[in-house]
Amino acid sequence: MRVSQLKNSLFTGIAVVSLQLFCVSALHAQSLGANLALTGPGAGADGSGFSNTKLVRDGDTGTYTQASGTSNQRVSVKWSSAVNFNTVVLRESGNNVSSWQLVDNDTGAQLASGTTIGSARTVNVGNASTKKINLIVNGSSPLRIAEIEVYSGGSNVSSSSSSSSTAGSSSSAAAGNASVNLSGSAAGGSANLSWSVSGNINAIEVYQDTDSNPAGRVRIASLGAGERNYTATGLNSGTPYWFWVKYRNSSNNTWSDSNAISVTPTGSGGGNSSSSSSTGGGGTPGNLLSCQQANTVQGFASLGGGTTGGAGGNSITVSNGTQLVAALATKKNNTSPLRIYVNGTITEGNSGGAKQFDIKDMENVSILGVGNNGVFDGIGLNIVRANNVIVRNVKIRYNRIGQKDGISIDGTSRNVWIDHNEIHNSLDVHKDYYDELVSGKGNIDNITISYNYLHSSWKTSLWGSSDSNNFDRRVTFHHNYFENVNSRLPLFRFGQAHVYNNYYKNVLDTGINSRMGARIRIDNNYFENVKNPIVSFYSSQIGYWHTAGNVFQSVTWQEYPSDGIIAGPNVGSTVNYNPPYNYSLMSANDARAHVLVNAGVGKVSNCL
Template sequence: MSLLLLLVVLTFSKCKKGSDVANPESPLTTTGATLAAVNSPSGIQTLNVSKAASDGGFSYKVYDLPVTGDSGSEPSLSKMKVFENGKELGAAHSNHADIRTIGKGRFSHWLNALYLSASDNTDPRTNGRTYTYSIDGSTSSVAKPPVTNPITPPVTSPVGSDAIIGYASVDGKTTGGLGGPTVTVTSFAALKSAVSSNTAKIVMVSGRITGAGFVNVGSNTTILGVKGSSMEGVGLLMYGTSNVIIRNMTIKNVVTYSNIVIKEGAHHVWVDHCDLSSDRNHGWDYYDGLLDVGNRADYVTLSWNRLHDNHIPMLIGFGDQNTNDIGKLRVTVYKNYFYNVSERQPGTRFGYMHVFNNYLQNGSGYGVGATMGATVRTDNNYFENQQYPIYTEYNAKPGFISGASTNIYKNSGANKISTSASTWVPTYEYKSELIPAANVPAVVTAGAGATLSL
């Protein structure tokens, strides 16, 4: 009996792929992620990657391959080759942790499953490319595979003056305190009390509220600034909460903290028509940013805000070491007005960010930054007087940019993009909201900020 137990322990101790223990599921019995064409083990086959399952980070898993590949005892058995639009991907036999955190075409044929990353770390299920493979190592007939256009995304929400566009309406809805009672507050203490619970509520902020520190905002909350209201020295913090709407707020001069922070797994948050500022007279370390998203936050839309007089107004992804942000930080940034700032308009790490129709004026550093594998789609932005409009090289690793040619660059330096152009586009409808880049300055300066008559 002891000998049998020892054999079992030894067997499982070998079932590793680098630092990863093999998936204990039986890939032949897993449902919902099957291979499209597996009739023949020879020649070129097509992968139906639309039914792949996310394996975390940049890795996607396709089950039920017709031939068993690598294993703990034979880590280089597979002869599989994988092609993206006819171009061979690799390295094969990659460590699963590297596929998730580095990606860039790495793959592994492990047992009866394929662990795959796209060449530019986009989602292969939605990036519009054709993926083919050969079990026997064949390379013929792959030079000109059929290339499809990006998938037309479904409409996730209607577009209107009060509609939420972008990631705050993906994989769920952001309704805030809809259906809850409405209360008006005029003091720091009253605001903290009113927003603390997770029950549905609408909180109207009236007059001028001053203080120091931040207010923890509970889930299922809408905070609306009454016309002419303001907060000074007081920030709003979404710490692991969800379904929050913040609109028409004027917040300035928050010391130590950013004016609005969305973090620790907070999700489905919409920040709209706010005026956020500090000053650039106290040096870079006195004030933090203005509107920051990080630490596994997800499904966020930031729209029609004025962010000004600050060195580092918008950060998405707080540190190079925060690899647990991979697969998170899906953020839409549109029709915001950045001016009199230094950089971070926004600065990004790890996630998927859609940045469209923003007006970036008078930035002394970089405009949109993409690093640590972040994938940023830019559409019809207007860069004016920016030293580096788009920049990928300032952290430990670069990110990826798509749509750079759609923007206008006025009196600005050259982009510093060190990676191949991405083709990623977000999977929600936004074209009905998109305006020509030439119209952005007039439209955004007229409508951004706390301009709503509430």
């Protein structure tokens, strides 16, 4: 070929490629609209582990922000007010990302997740609205993110990358609709479930109820897409149970139900005991728990693989806040278990400028008080997007900085155990002077609050920050001592809660407040000198309760029709709800005696 022909050929090829790129770019812009990462109100960026975070929203794919680590590295796009969007385009410089997730920072909800990113991954996240979106990545060094583009236009968008997304849709998802066929068999106190799958799915959840109506059913497991078996335990023999598998179709990320089946457990085993004492968690009335009993996690925190915190790992002892900040910093990008022992009074003044202690984007950590010496005075703990966390045997009081709670749990935190602590404020102040003692919001799950002494507070325990914070959170409250408090014991929106064997004394306004469709089982609690022990107040939708075995001593029931409904004086159940785990009950009278001996700090010092 002559040189002139070669030049003409090359020119023609370049022109064709340029035209193709122009057409693709024009189609992209036409279908998606303006990049909100650049044009949204007060658009900005930040991150944890990344430098030069503004480079993810500079519109230049040739620049990038690089992470200092390789695990749970976060870079974010944010705005001064919430933006509405449905599509996010991720661009990596290189191919070192091995897994990623997009998280709504306002609610903690996971919008999407997947494996690789590459030069371009386009994800349809449905209809989203937030002031900040987080990209959290894992992989090998160097992790370099070139762009996070955010759009509100078109939904027919495909990805140029090959990995699938567990929330947003991408072109790698297989075409066609999936289906799941569920079957089961009975055993002693349990039901053995199995299912076959046709097509491609990317998530599985198992649901249980005592009738065939799916309304009010309870999620008992969240499983990987490859699972095909599950055993539901703790069931009452002779009682019919109904089960469903809910699955997410890979092609369009919509949820569907399998067929419903009924299984009636036979033989021995299962059931929720109502004995006057319990093994592993209840102990004997009037006596201290043994270490074996005290160290056995009960309730929702026992699910999902259990909650072990820093057990089996290294330990560090701290006596001030600066040392605690440094100890927690060692957990960044480090999954090795760690126990942090607190031996001293921690204040804002000895914490090097910290306004709270962030147990954030980490896992496998315990905060443990030494004797009666572990005290947080005027500063609290903030647990965010953290898994397998334990806080035991510490005092927390008078916090008005940071999140302003004694302990706050947020984001997508899983398996958190708050046990044998004393947390309090004061009633000798305005009701808004302090905030909660222990609270949770966002898409948290498998939480247990046990053997705590929670007292002297206007606002005690809020779960779900608003009527729109609609996550199926699951929390157990057992053997806690609530004394001299005003309300929120707990205030619980959406989701599922189990409240058993607690002692309530001197409650000024309201006790357990079930709101926004929440389902709460309330077993064998002792209410003494309490106004309106169980209500559904102050929300656009009521919540529900299943009550049994409670004692109401010197209580007052007072209706406020404009606020909602009260459960008494003739207390009955408004829903049938059984938590998905075995538990043993003391009588309410025994629980009162047991809680007075065991709740609070200094009771398990030799067991930690």
